[in-house]
Amino acid sequence: xxxxxxxxxxxxxxxxxxxxxxxxxxxxxxxxxxxxxxxxxxxxxxxxxxxxxxxxxxxxxxxxxxxxxxxxxxxxxxxxxxxxxxxxxxxxxxxxxxxxxxxxxxxxxxxxxxxxxxxxxxxxxxxxxxxxxxxxxxxxxxxxxxxxxxxxxxxxxxxxxxxxxxxxxxxxxxxxxxxxxxxxxxxxxxxxxxxxxxxxxxxxxxxxxxxxxxxxxx
Numbered sequence: 001x002x003x004x005x006x007x008x009x010x011x012x013x014x015x016x017x018x019x020x021x022x023x024x025x026x027x028x029x030x031x032x033x034x035x036x037x038x039x040x041x042x043x044x045x046x047x048x049x050x051x052x053x054x055x056x057x058x059x060x061x062x063x064x065x066x067x068x069x070x071x072x073x074x075x076x077x078x079x080x081x082x083x084x085x086x087x088x089x090x091x092x093x094x095x096x097x098x099x100x101x102x103x104x105x106x107x108x109x110x111x112x113x114x115x116x117x118x119x120x121x122x123x124x125x126x127x128x129x130x131x132x133x134x135x136x137x138x139x140x141x142x143x144x145x146x147x148x149x150x151x152x153x154x155x156x157x158x159x160x161x162x163x164x165x166x167x168x169x170x171x172x173x174x175x176x177x178x179x180x181x182x183x184x185x186x187x188x189x190x191x192x193x194x195x196x197x198x199x200x201x202x203x204x205x206x207x208x209x210x211x212x213x214x215x216x217x218x
Contacts, residue, residue, distance in 0.1 A: 008043045008060070017097045018042070021105055022058040029108045030056040033098070035120030036063065038072035049115060051205040053212060059101055063119070064090065073123040079170055082146045087126055094123065095131040113212060114138040117200055118171070122146045125178065128160075129153045129185070139163070139208045141200050144174035145181055156186035161211045163204050167197040
């Protein structure tokens with residue numbers, strides 16, 4: 001499914017992060033927050049989200065740090081080390097964005113899933129650790145720990161899906177550490193591995209779809 005074949009909504013700039021809001025076409029209060037990977041923009045996650053939850057409303061946000069022809073969520077030092085002050089600042093700003101956009105569009109937090117890929121998934125995990133209570137359910141695709149000092153957050157009751165790529169040589173080796181980190185803080189973690197590299201696709205969509213509440217396979 002290509003981005004060109006999927007309705008992506010108009011870009012809104014009325015809050016701290018540019019975003020697109022796609023309302024549900026049916027009477028459903030399910031919602032997905034979408035956080036893209038580095039070097040692209042908010043439109044790239046929409047086709048995958050439509051495969052996962054075609055009835056859900058979507059809030060697809062754009063990172064504020066410019067990278068090449070696209071954007072990312074916080075500054076990078078090396079492929080696996082990141083600017084700590086940038087993480088703290090952008091995560092705090094995004095936490096406020098989540099509060100405001102949820103109120104604006106009357107989103108049900110109990111029916112909301114945060115779906116992040118790569119740099120976007122790393123922003124989601126940082127949000128969980130630095131602002132506990134904001135996220136109740138998260139699907140992290142190709143993620144790794146990025147905080148040099150992770151706080152002792154209470155993540156009990158937070159359901160988390162982590163999908164690593166078996167051939168992902170950059171992030172894959174760090175996935176077990178993220179599973180351990182979130183589990184130690186009380187999150188309910190479902191860890192999976194797919195036969196791919198850092199890229200995501202149909203196998204990821206199928207796993208997330210089955211994992212979401214309401215699925216017969218969940």
